[in-house]
Amino acid sequence: MKIEDFPVEVSPVPGAMPVWRGTVDSEQWRDLAQQVRGKGGRLVALWASELSGRDQGFEVHMALTVRSGLVWLALGVPAGQPDFPDVSDIFPAANRMQRAAFDLLGVRASGAEDNRQWLRHAAWPAHASPLRKGFDVVATYPGGVDIYPFVQVRGDGVHEIPVGPVHAGTIESGHFRFSVVGERVLRLEERLGYKHKGIEKRFEALSILDGARLAGRVSGDSTVAYAWAYCMAAEGAAFFTPPERAHWLRALLLERERIANHLGDLGFLANDAGLAFGLAQLSRLKEDMLRLNSALFGHRYLMDAIVPGGVAHDVDGSGVQAMRAQIGALRAEVRGLKGIFDEHPGLQDRFIAAGRVAPELANQLGLCGLAGRASGMSWDLRVQFPATPYDALDVRMATHRNGDVAARVTVRFEEVMESLDLCWVILDRLPRGEVCAELPIPIDSSLGLGWVEGWRGEVLVALEAGPNGSLRRVHPHDPSWQNWPLLEHAVIGNIVPDFPLINKSFNLSYSGVDL
Amino acid sequence: MYQILKKIAETGIVTEPAPGPDESLRVLQQRLEDSVLRRFAGALTIRHVDAGSCNGCELEIHATSNPYHNLEALGIRFVASPRHADMLLVTGPVSRHMETALKRTFDATPEPKLVVAVGDCGCTGGIFGESYASCGRVANVIPVDVAVPGCPPTPVAIMQGILTAISLRKPV
Numbered sequence: 001m002k003i004e005d006f007p008v009e010v011s012p013v014p015g016a017m018p019v020w021r022g023t024v025d026s027e028q029w030r031d032l033a034q035q036v037r038g039k040g041g042r043l044v045a046l047w048a049s050e051l052s053g054r055d056q057g058f059e060v061h062m063a064l065t066v067r068s069g070l071v072w073l074a075l076g077v078p079a080g081q082p083d084f085p086d087v088s089d090i091f092p093a094a095n096r097m098q099r100a101a102f103d104l105l106g107v108r109a110s111g112a113e114d115n116r117q118w119l120r121h122a123a124w125p126a127h128a129s130p131l132r133k134g135f136d137v138v139a140t141y142p143g144g145v146d147i148y149p150f151v152q153v154r155g156d157g158v159h160e161i162p163v164g165p166v167h168a169g170t171i172e173s174g175h176f177r178f179s180v181v182g183e184r185v186l187r188l189e190e191r192l193g194y195k196h197k198g199i200e201k202r203f204e205a206l207s208i209l210d211g212a213r214l215a216g217r218v219s220g221d222s223t224v225a226y227a228w229a230y231c232m233a234a235e236g237a238a239f240f241t242p243p244e245r246a247h248w249l250r251a252l253l254l255e256r257e258r259i260a261n262h263l264g265d266l267g268f269l270a271n272d273a274g275l276a277f278g279l280a281q282l283s284r285l286k287e288d289m290l291r292l293n294s295a296l297f298g299h300r301y302l303m304d305a306i307v308p309g310g311v312a313h314d315v316d317g318s319g320v321q322a323m324r325a326q327i328g329a330l331r332a333e334v335r336g337l338k339g340i341f342d343e344h345p346g347l348q349d350r351f352i353a354a355g356r357v358a359p360e361l362a363n364q365l366g367l368c369g370l371a372g373r374a375s376g377m378s379w380d381l382r383v384q385f386p387a388t389p390y391d392a393l394d395v396r397m398a399t400h401r402n403g404d405v406a407a408r409v410t411v412r413f414e415e416v417m418e419s420l421d422l423c424w425v426i427l428d429r430l431p432r433g434e435v436c437a438e439l440p441i442p443i444d445s446s447l448g449l450g451w452v453e454g455w456r457g458e459v460l461v462a463l464e465a466g467p468n469g470s471l472r473r474v475h476p477h478d479p480s481w482q483n484w485p486l487l488e489h490a491v492i493g494n495i496v497p498d499f500p501l502i503n504k505s506f507n508l509s510y511s512g513v514d515l
Numbered sequence: 516m517y518q519i520l521k522k523i524a525e526t527g528i529v530t531e532p533a534p535g536p537d538e539s540l541r542v543l544q545q546r547l548e549d550s551v552l553r554r555f556a557g558a559l560t561i562r563h564v565d566a567g568s569c570n571g572c573e574l575e576i577h578a579t580s581n582p583y584h585n586l587e588a589l590g591i592r593f594v595a596s597p598r599h600a601d602m603l604l605v606t607g608p609v610s611r612h613m614e615t616a617l618k619r620t621f622d623a624t625p626e627p628k629l630v631v632a633v634g635d636c637g638c639t640g641g642i643f644g645e646s647y648a649s650c651g652r653v654a655n656v657i658p659v660d661v662a663v664p665g666c667p668p669t670p671v672a673i674m675q676g677i678l679t680a681i682s683l684r685k686p687v
Contacts, residue, residue, distance in 0.1 A: 122612035123648055130647055137646050142609065165616045168595035170563045170576050173613055194612045195567045198648030214642055218665065220571025264577070277519055281583035284529060290578070301571060304668065340518050511569050514610075 003068040008032065010071060016387040017238025017451045018069025024508075026085050029062075029075045029391050033087045036064045036071070042366050043091035044070065045460050045477035048077075048101040050132055052445070052472060058107050060084045061475075063449075063460060069385055070451060072462070077107050086112035093366045093482045096513075104131040104200065119193040119514065121146035130201055137201055152181035153187050161496065165194040169500070172510035177501075181410075183495040188488045195514035203474035204466075208442065209220040209308055211471055215461060217305050218476045219512035224250075225454025226461070226476060227306040232387075232450030233463035233474075234308045237442040243434040246310035247388040250425045252323075253311070255419040258455035259330070260289045260301075260421075262412040266509050269409055270341065272501040273350035279322040281337055285330060292326055310436030320427050327420050327427075334420075336414045351406035355490040355502030358403055367486045369457020369479040371506050374411045375403035381453035393422055393428070408505040415455075441469040449464050456480065456509065478512030530585040534675040535681035542659045547627050555601055555629075555681040557590040562600035566653065567643075568607030571667040572634040576604065578670040586674060597623040602680065604673075605657075608636040608643045609650040617644065621657045629680045632662040633673055641666065659677045 003010065003020055010022035024032060032327055034042075044063040049055055056078040064071045077084050086109040088095040098109035099118035106129035108115070117126070122144045124130060130137075152160075158181055165173040175191040199218055213229030216223040221263040228250050235242060263286040270278020290300040296319045297305045298312070305312050315323075341347055359368060359376030367375055382395040398414035400407035442448070450461040457479025466472035487506055491499055547555075552602030563576055579586040580593075594600050597620045609617055621630070632653035635641040653659050663676035 020521070065586065121612040121615070136645070139647050140611075141647075143614070147614075165613065166562075166564055166597070166620050170593060171565070172570055172573065173565045173616070194616070195565070195607070195610050196648050197608055197610045197614055197643045198646045201646065201648070202643060215665075217569040217571070217642055220569035221574060223571070246671070264574070277523065280582050281522065281526065281669045283578070284526070284583065287578060287581050287583050298668065300665070301574065303571070336518075343518075454523055508572065511567075 001036060001041060001066040003066060003071070006066065006071065007035070008503040009473060013072060013236060013447055013449050015237050015448055015450070016232050017449065018385055019072060019449045019451070020069065021072040021074065021447065023074045023076065026075060027121050029073065030085045030087060030090070032073060033062065033064070033090045036066060037090050039066070041065045042368070043087070043093050044458065045462070045475070045481070046087070046094050046097040046101065047462065047475040047477070048105045048107045049464070049473040049475070050105060052442045055079045058082055058105060059108060060101065061462065062087070063462070070449070072449060082107040083110040084108075088112055091366060093125070093485065096485070097481060105129050106132065116149060119196050121193055123196070130198065137198070137205070148191055150189050150191070151187070152280075155181070157181045166378055174510045178496060180496060183497070185491045185494055185496060185499070188491045190484055190488060192484070193508060193514050195511050197514070199515045200474065201478070203471050206471060208465060208471055209439065209469070211314065211474060212306070212308050213304060213424070215474075215476060216306075218515070219300065219478055219509040219511065220303070221261055222257070222456060222459060222512065223301055223303045224253045224306060225452045225459040227304070228254060229452040229459045229461040230463070230474075230476070231306055231308050232452065233448035233461045234442070235439065235448065236450070237446040237448030237463055237465050238440045240309070240439055242310045243437055244388070244431045244464050245433045246435050248426055248430050249311045249315070249435060250306055251389050251393070252423060253305055254298065254452070254454070255422050255426070256289060256293060257302060258419045259416050260286050262416045263289065263334075265504060266409065268300030268504050269405070270347060271499065272504055273347050275344060275347050278337070278341065285333055288326065292322060296322065307436065309439040310434070314434070314435045320430070323423065323427055327424050331417070331420055334416055341409070341413075348406065350498070350501060351409055352404060354405040354498050355494060355505060356402070356404040357486055357490050359401055361489060362403060363484065365486055365489070366482050367384045368482045370411050370415065370455070371408060371483050371486065372457065373398055374407035376401040381451060381458050387428065393425060395422065405501060405505040407439070445472070454479070456507070457483065476515070478509050480508040480513045483508050484513065518587050519542065529582050530582055530588060533589055533623045534671050534678065536679040537675050538679070540661045540663055540676050542654060542662050546660055547629065549683050551627050552681055552683055559591045559602060559677070559681055560594045560600050561591065561602045561604050561677070562594055562597045562615055562620065563604045563606070564620050565606055566607045566613045566656075567610030568634065568636060572606035572637070575667040575670050575673060576606070576633065579673055581670075584670045584674060591677060598625065600624050600628070602629040602677070604630060604633055604638055604677070605653045606633045608640045609653055609656045611648055611650055614650055614656055617656055630657060630659045630678050631680050632659045633676065634668055635664055635666045638662040638664050
């Protein structure tokens, strides 16, 4: 669907990405979701907010892709009856987002089949909605036991394996409930929300400038993507464009983040399949990246390197030289290791056909990011809607159709090589000039939206400014919202010992969705 | 196989010297007797618990095992269960939803045991602080021997924290 054909009035949201916003009524809400879906559009995010002023009611928001960009729809919800029409039958990914909206703001998706709590465990009662303005942020409630009604599988020989929240490896906290017969997984159900630490509420106590630091800590492994998306939103809200050089340096940082994460995950994938050599080699290469990051940009993972108005560090000639040398070394090493991976029968035996998500299912449920690209979803923001400097870089998208662990490994290797090439071109063409300028304070109630293709997938940040440089509402959205439910499908029919491998091939964020 | 062996030979050993203990990281006075600590040194097992981190600290804990830092060469390894562990390495502000799990993990760890809190959030609650959803620093929930600041702390700093916890307190 082109934006000119969009059936309700929408107006452009200022900023680096093609985004339009419109308000709709509850009939249009479902109708438009259906129309967008029919034309091949996807749900990127769904969240709620409270309107400013007491008892004014709420708004639910939906960000949908159309051919021209992103449409941000807002639906007013009255304070007296805070209901909105369910869209989880149209976009299955909406299920958990709608439940989270209820847990945090008390607005309910009417007509939804699944109304179980999602982010709320026992830290606050159902009637207290932490994101309402009247909620006391330091209030504590007597805890209690969180009883979550998992879907039960019955039959001869079926038993459950509960895993987590504390896992056996050094990974994040969450609960997995497996229903198995023997070794074979019949069903996996995830229960997340353990790491909910009140990020969205915390934003509202910060200034628009300080918010960038928190955005960079929504999911630490994607700090660059989040910081960029946040700054894009803040800069849009302020009608401000950062200096040209800052754009290019941001892309350089984003690609370095992508390379480092892919290298680390490829190492762990080899390790989970029994090839410790792969982890030793690839974690060595990742460490090389981190050390150069620290030397040039002041932080190993590039936290706080992107700031509202630009970037915090410029690079000089010797820095460019060091990065070029590293790109050269990495190209040769990664190519060699890919050869070893490809020709290792034991590794391929574990990778091929494990954790398969067929393209049809990926499309139906809205799989995104690198996992999406490994299942035939040819979608990469850097290609679809290239913001500066990607419009000048001509990114080659890595896609695959098999949708198994092997496909996700292949996509990651290809993306590492492509990002190395991109870094090389960026260093060649880095424009001269300032790297940061002062961000003007956006006027009260102005809106901004950031949308960035991080290493895991598309990160979205929606922002509404408050008075005097404050933040009224910030919603950071992680691509893991879309992809976690697909992991449940990917493991069906696989054996339990393959779960760590399949899980790692997605490597989804817990912190990013627990908020 | 030849390619793998060739690569191993070409890479050689890249491990760097380990850091020494740092007295300033101690939170509690030394809890365990010297004789116990002497046994831990050289054969320590660690259970990591993410009590609510942004996952940045996990990246650096992983990095302690890469060939440059090679924590395992010091006789220190990560284990799959608190019941096998001598030390808990805890990251994050403790989310209220992880409070019970963290306490249970602590209780499941056999005595004598040590706790190292990792990262600014583990030390103070960090940018997330204390709220309806967060209990703040790790010491608000379980006793902490050593706290390692940093956002996230470098692998060397984390190793230093671990080594401080199993070192004898230096007389001042």
